[in-house]
Amino acid sequence: MSEEIQPQAPVATIGGIAAYDGQEVTIRGWLYNLRESGKLLFPIFRDGTGLIQGVMFKKAVPPEMFEALKNLQLESSVLVRGKVRADQRAPGGFELDITNLQVVQAVSQDDPFPITLKEHGVDFLMEHRHLWLRTPRQNAILRVRHEVIRAVRDYLDDHGFVLVDTPIFTPAACEGTTTLFETQYFDQKAYLTQSGQLYNEATCAALGKTYCFGPTFRDEKSKTRRHLTEFWMVEPEMAYAHMDDVMDLSEQFISYIVQRVLERRPAELKTIERNTAPLERVRPPFPRISYDEAVEILKRKGSEIQWGGDFGNADETLLGEEFDRPVMVHHYPAAIKAFYMQPDPQRPDLALGVDVIAPEGYGEVIGGGERMSDYNLLLQRIREQNLPPQAFAWYLDLRKYGSVPHAGFGMGIERVVAWVCGLEHVRETIAFPRMLYRLYP
């Protein structure tokens, strides 16, 4: 493979081509598409930053160069020299008048690029995920994901939260042990984290406001469009904070993320064909309703739910439809929430927990609330749950040495990306999704 085109022209990216209007540049990329029209070839090139159409006149280049392009398989890697020309009809606003083309590696005609414009089954695409990522739609989703993650971090960093990475290997379960992946850790067992929250409670007492952001794991034999076995979660936690603070932060946080994607990734959203009107409406304040009210709404809409039950996917969809922006449901029955939730002082059968349910049927994207701050009550709950108090000794310590009211939440990145992109299934929100029966590539 050689990468020299003589005479050299400055290397440009397709995404940054506007800076080179009227100049000759070198593009380093891949052949994305090719159309022939007599003495003209219209290749489209991609380089990861965008697509650009080139024009090759038969007379403008040596005959063997014209033939080489004419017979070139898609996704072959190429160095292209050409003059950038503004053209309003072109998708990116520019075309390239090709003066030189050099093939870096030609894809074999006997073994062409497996992903074509025709419809492929999901299993086929997932099996070829490493190549599927090259297509414009998948490419755009990954860029939106990146923007979501940048927005998450920028918002928290700019609001005084300190990132504290919490461990992946944990000695004990945060929310039950049945869905934990286990590994041999030298002479003991370790479990892969499902949440950094317990650790966040320690770090917020040290640093005031903290967050963790990393992969979490769930060993669940379920095949739904909202679940992966490996998914990324951001979890902010605040000392001296209550359930209302969680709702205030949630609505600001989600709105910031959605508006920022709208502002910075319009081209990607267009590629994905996302109707952005529902996203434009995602601004504070979000409606806040109690669990009691949510159950009434669901019954009215025909759900079979009874007070005390947890919402299923269908219930979340029904609830989400009722509002034009995310809805925050608070004061859940304590029995269906985690053991560490602070009870409502007025109605101790309720927990000061809140879930945020996205509109358009995307379900829960945030779960959080106020944590228990009383030592004795927490110890009692740990015993009731048959959790080993010894494993939670450090967690109980936080209630002995300067306990404070504290609160926080977890937000699943893949669900947010699925919602913002308008995807049917979370499997497209991450480069290499891990699901039941899907561990390759």
Added chain:
Amino acid sequence: MSEEIQPQAPVATIGGIAAYDGQEVTIRGWLYNLRESGKLLFPIFRDGTGLIQGVMFKKAVPPEMFEALKNLQLESSVLVRGKVRADQRAPGGFELDITNLQVVQAVSQDDPFPITLKEHGVDFLMEHRHLWLRTPRQNAILRVRHEVIRAVRDYLDDHGFVLVDTPIFTPAACEGTTTLFETQYFDQKAYLTQSGQLYNEATCAALGKTYCFGPTFRDEKSKTRRHLTEFWMVEPEMAYAHMDDVMDLSEQFISYIVQRVLERRPAELKTIERNTAPLERVRPPFPRISYDEAVEILKRKGSEIQWGGDFGNADETLLGEEFDRPVMVHHYPAAIKAFYMQPDPQRPDLALGVDVIAPEGYGEVIGGGERMSDYNLLLQRIREQNLPPQAFAWYLDLRKYGSVPHAGFGMGIERVVAWVCGLEHVRETIAFPRMLYRLYP
């Protein structure tokens, strides 16, 4: 627990106290220290954003409030109202004239905060890591770590790299199987990733320049000051790039990170008592020497190394001492590098790999190079290594469908933080380090 102080004053953080000079504020925090001098109490408070000394005059508050503070155990949580007064002698530049103090939760006199100013053994501190994090030095290290991570992301985001999270669960080993943590993944075995690099090679062909940044795992029964079983690694990868591009990026990247910490975290570096003079010198260009030259230097300095051998920790320290900034060592013997390294066309026994070795004895912080782009050669190497070609079918695909020269590296965050902070051991660079025999808290 109540959090109301009447009459209320605006809540301020200690880190942002300068905005309230001359005003009355409420601080929500913990009692960090307490000194008594007759009719005066000098408590120091912390709230995660900083420390501030308060002054309580016996006559200025009700007698029971004075007594309450006088007898208060360290790390009790408190709400403090007081007037902010600039004082150049004070560590943070301000003091607080206390007008009201309310104890949120009093630490028991029978069970005081376990970490005191006296020396504690490392095992004791590690067992109480959840509380140790509250001390100023550990607090400062975590803030430097956060700044390092922000710098990493900002640099890459601002230079056209797309973040693509690579999977933690992998079906096959990247660099041998002996140091892999294993888990049952439904009906098959999965391994915890040691590097996202192979996946980065797929994503950079889709997006041009990418990076992954997440936890990686090494099941190694070693107890050195440079190793954790769970550590965070950032790995950029570039299509159409060579070993020289790795060196160019490495020196810019590391310099940016170090200079940014110096610029934004001077107070934290002072708390850690880091001599910043050696860090000031970390600017491009970094010296670039070949492995051959490195071996000559080491022999001259008394190392037992022979050509062909890998550098040990002691060798890395010796090499690092030779230069006043990080040194980049390139062209290693192919035999001691990973199977996917591109061989030097002139000397195929050498690999186009490069390691960056930090000064001051901190050893290797970056390892990378150019990857193999030829299908047949890669297949041959996979067979030579007795790796299962089927598991690498997708990886081989990258050489069939538009192969391009590509290169990248991995940088371990904990080693960089240890170096920047001047720490003896990486265990202090992460909130909850995971080591041999250390899985708690």
